[in-house]
Amino acid sequence: MTATPIPTTYRRPLRQRLAVTLEPWLYCAPVLILITSVMLVPLILGVSYAFRDIQLLNPFSGGFVGLEHFKALGQDDAFLRALRNTLWWTGASVFFQLAFGLILALLLNVPFTGRGLAQALVFLPWAVPTFLAGLNWAWLFNPVIGPIPHWLAALGLMDEPSNILADPSIAMWGPILAATWWGIPFFAITLLAALQSIPKDLYEAASIDGASPIQRFFSITLPYLAPVIAITVLLRTVWVANFADLIIVMTNGGPADRTQTVASYIFTQAFKRLDFGYASAVALVLLALLLAYSMVILVFRQKLSNRDK
Amino acid sequence: MATMEIRSASKNYGTIRVLDDINLDIGDGEFIVLVGPSGCGKSTLLRMIAGLEEITGGEIRIDDKVMNALPPKARDIAMVFQSYALYPHMSVADNMSYSLRLRKTDKPTIAEKVGAASAKLGLDALLERKPKALSGGQRQRVAMGRAIVRQPKAFLFDEPLSNLDARLREHMRAEIRKLHRELGATSIYVTHDQVEAMTLADRIVAMHGGHIQQVGTPLELYDRPANLFVAGFIGSPGMNFLKGDIADRSLHLRDGRTVALPAEMPATMGEATLGIRPEHVVLSPAGEAGLETTVDLVEPTGHGIILHLTLAGTVFKVLTHDRRWLEPGSSVGVSFPAEALHLFNAEGVRV
């Protein structure tokens, strides 16, 4: 007991040290392998397709074409229109989702009898499969079986009941309305969660200090929500810009390409024309734009928070 | 039953060293209490012994076997957590038998052992309940029961009583003492609580800043604290300290007055600190004996009175049963019996 030499630094046997280091990776391995093979490898492959001529039905395709696709893109009016449409579609959808989502979250943050039920009902659209949401709204806009054209006509907004989705000048409102309907719950849920994490005593302190409800909203609620709103809007913008389901189901880009967004254009190129090379080039441009957008937002936020200090 | 040896054990979190050069020998059946201020590394040391934290340097042996590389399950140690850590989805009986079931003990043996432990702890009526349906004290008992059913080599306790109210704590303290006498198992017990440490321990290990400051029986630590930290930490209210210079066999206080030192203390040594426990100070009417000062504050505790005085610019506390000086502002003389004085050098080490 007395004569044991004192080791200064004890080293575990190599095998055990390896086991300790590897343990967390064992838990991560399945996910990591899956993500790498189903998302990362295809991503890299997709980037390479952008510079190759890949057409599914043409067995002689596959060669490198350099920047051909991108040159073609510059001349592609449909693509340029899709870019403009994406801006419009994304901006309007996110704006309405945020605005109504915020209102809904504030309404649900007030305790009342039946709140649980109300919450379940208003969040229900979120569970509706997107293809069904698209079809459902397309049918609502259809003058044959849907009520909306008739209502609009009755209100005098339309000369006669006709399909919004068939009118090039206003067709985009269809998918935007459907996206808003479908996306409000997401914002409401996220913002409600954030609202419920605001410490109650802050409000109590403020009302003891004599702040009116409106003052409390601007001095406590909004500052608390701002970071959550910022990050949610950032993520959601990227997501909506990539989201093609509703447009594909409701209008398939028509009429006259008026509702074609970049995301639905990629799908059309890949699915209908089987031109994977060109589709990948468009996708790469979209990715670059979204990255640039995220960067700008992040830098902007950094600047703002630096100024606060 | 086990002996334990800790040899130059150290622990780093990243580059921060939270435990340094810990050496400790624990005898078979000994009850060791680790005390020290928050953040000094008590829990970390306990968890290193249990195998929940890796040991950065040095080694820990149980029964002469190096434990460093072994997982907790191979160490045969039981631990009672501050939070009790009862499994919420298991009944009391299942909580207690979990370790036995993991060891594939047969059913009759499990029933017998759980029965014995629950009888010892008075848990018989609660065996089918879920932890949610228990009071704090009952949960604490279940945690103890879970530890004792499998008769481990050693028990580790991490502040097991700190979530209980004062009365229950006192009661459980006695229970733990009794259990230890019955089971005789080697135990290491972490606490903040002075009284727990003094009443439970065979030996106390006082820790501070990741180092062991002193190891000894409770009375050794009380009577002969090795340094200023231990002197101030053990005892309540804490020891009084008077700073000054020693010359001509007396301590020259900062305010110019002097305290005569007993013969066995050094006659001259320069800067030093003199310590005296509040309960050892002798009070006398002003002018009769000792250093004169005034009472600033009176704290009656029931079984005594704590007087706050000012001496040489610092707060000086006296614990007395004498009710003559209850009036704040009254003058008293304080004097120090020679055998109650503790002397520390400029580095804070006992002389």
Add this chain to the structure above:
Amino acid sequence: MTATRLFGTLAHRAAILCFIAFALFPLYWLLKVSVTPNDLLYSEGVRMWPSRTTLDHFRFVLANSEFPRFFANSLIVSGTTALISTALAALMGYALSRFQFRGKLWLAGLLLVTQMFPLVMLVAPIFKILSPLGLTNSLTGLVIVYTAFNVPFASFLMQGFFDGIPSDLEQAAMIDGADRFTAFRHIILPLALPGVAATLGFVFTAAWSEMIFALMLISGSEKATFPVGLLTFVSKFSVDYGQMMAAGVLALIPACLFFLLIQRYLVQGMTAGAVKG
């Protein structure tokens, strides 16, 4: 004072009712048309409820169409995806919650990035990869793809639920003689059951809705999932509105069931998973 308060309360309830009406109306309309007899469909266009109702459309869809098969295919794909994703996400989330290791931040970042880039980008390459493996036009292929897409978010969700379980519990189990994985199975998983249910629901709903990859990877009606079947049906028989909507109601059922199951955890799950991740 009381008058304004009363007015405020009324306005609040009215606003909630508006939201509920907006949320439910399209689904109500779907249901209404699905039970309207064909002969009334055009004559009673915008009536809120038809003067006669019928279950003929449902009968037709269930007996004479391929929808039961689409439904079964979707159920198989979504169910399997939900099970596998949740199992993998539980492991991953556990590692993120309990281990400190080099590369963890990097790993979480990788998961996050997979949630950011356009999935449409992967349509072509995934088709190219799966086709020689015989995984196009196969439910297995869909399950693999959907699992990969859903597992990152599911992992963050599970991590959030695990973070809420004190690590004392598994340490107590390890001291009681369990190794880490046993402690995970015996102690942590049972306690995270609500989280597991929520994650199952999230993934099931997401897989049930997926359309783009299903359209791309599946051809022919043998292996078609519900969205593929429904869209094919719509483009082929675009006048049988009653039948289409009956099929739509069918597609709604499982998603809504799962939603009701998980909606209790929605707000809490979002706090735990999404905001953190």
